[in-house]
Amino acid sequence: MRFDDYRKQPLFWNGIAMALLTVAILPLLFLDTRTLLGVNVWIKPLKFSLSMGFYSLTTIWVLVRFLKDWKYQRQIQVALTITSLIEIVLITLQASRGEMSHFNVTTTWNQIVYSVMGTSISIFWVFHLWIVYRIFRKESIPPSVRESLVWGLTIAGFGMIIGFFMTSPRSEQLEAMKLGIFQTSGSHQFGSGDSGSGLFFFGWSTKIGDMRVPHFFGMHVMQIFVLFAAYLMNQRDSLTNQKLIRITGILFLLMNIVMVTQTLNGESVFNLNPIYTSIYGIFLLLIFVCFFRLISQPKKFHTQVTI
Template identity: 30%
Template sequence: MVPVAVLCAVGLLVDDRVLGGARIWFKPFKFSVSFAAYCLSLAWMLSLLPRGRRAGWWAGTVVAVASFVEIVIIAGQALRGKRSHFNYETPLDEALYNVMGGTVIALWLATFAVAVLLLRARMADRASAWAVRCGVVQALAGAAVGFLMTEPAPGQQMGVSTVVGAHSVGVPDGGPSMPLTGWSTTGGDLRISHFIGMHALQLLPLLVLVLAALAPRFARLADERVRLRLVLLAAGVYAAVFVLLLWQALRGQSLIHPDGATLGVAGLILVAAALGTYGSLRVPAPPGGPGAPGDGDLDALAKLTR
């Protein structure tokens, strides 16, 4: 994926062709970078398995091969000046798109197998274990959004239209879009929830690393129970944001033009996150119930006795 990303970056510099409102090498560049992050994350997660490593190796190999085949087709279609997704223009284009569909299904099923292995695995650090589990499950949900994009958009008909499927909802693909991401600014865009869901695979485990790095400076984070609460809270908030973005896109609403309902739900999620963080950071009372002496009180008593 890294060499493909480099080649696509060169393509962006020297090839000014545009397809569907975007530079033609931008899509293979995005996919190669995303696949690299996805595969590295899964490889690290598989290294945590105490058992089932052989099954994990096969699942990881399927992910790697499926990703490789898909990026070759995407880059090859860019080289030809053709769409890689939703393309039924010629028998060759349709065959390549169908092969890509098969690779997506294989990748999803292999990731599902990894998720099952991780859910059954016992790991020493519970915060890390649940970050990994929640991350891979949410990545599966994010990947599944891609299947929604294959449905015919209004005006498209299977066997008649040369393009069947779309990223956008309520507006045609290729309209006004955000810089860098290419997400629609005039209608819904399923790629947003697709992106957010899939990258839970990196962001939730990254949260564990951040909490571990902050633990020496913040005593409460040294408590494993506090870190576990924060991870579970983050996973829940992340899932709520994912569902909100999917709901917003399905209603044909642009990310940057939310209506009152979207803002209201976003506000509720924010309040829940704030209250949950406050509750998670509260250190449980020491054994003996409220008013029982803690470590500091016991030290003071010892000094007074002496």
């Protein structure tokens, strides 16, 4: 595809804006030493700008390459762009104030910010699912390529919805609110005890359940399947390729569900629990087997006639 096909697309420029914001935030990590919950205040907007940037640039490739003739394509892009910009602007604003953007209900302003963010990401999720449906119904896409795109986008949608586990207020928080005490509503942590210092940069707990891990995993498995789709476009389509992609999609989705289950049980995904570790190991082994089977499939061939 030509660059001109992308430079007129709102979601493409959203991805570029996220990349520029990422570059702008990097010096602040060293110039601004303020911390929030033991982490530099600019880490969170940096993580979100990177995540949204990858999502935007991946999704725009899918839209331009496979849904260019869809009459609602531009409206979808505008909706995704606006909602993601609302999210990142509020996260960055709260970081500049030294305040939490998520779960923070300490003041009326913080409650409004949290509510607006929840609404915008819910709208974002609905439009994302619309793309999934449209790809699923697009019969002109080669079957194995369509299979890969549908699985990647669907698991990403599942990864997004995992976020609602975190936004639900806990029983003790509800009791405090009844007493007029407004501090936090929801949390990414599940389980009790010390959460530890957290994984470098990401901040994910390695001791107790942290829902950000399956949330991130689900959202960005999408990039793997989009790469599969790009690879399969240059391969001979076959029922075997479809089945391999389908099995890989099922394995990734089940792996994501197991992550959620482990987290809800109050245990970190990084904890070497023999049962969960064995399950992840089996899933990864089967995924690698499918991957190697996929790349070993016969390539497209062209018959040349010499006169």
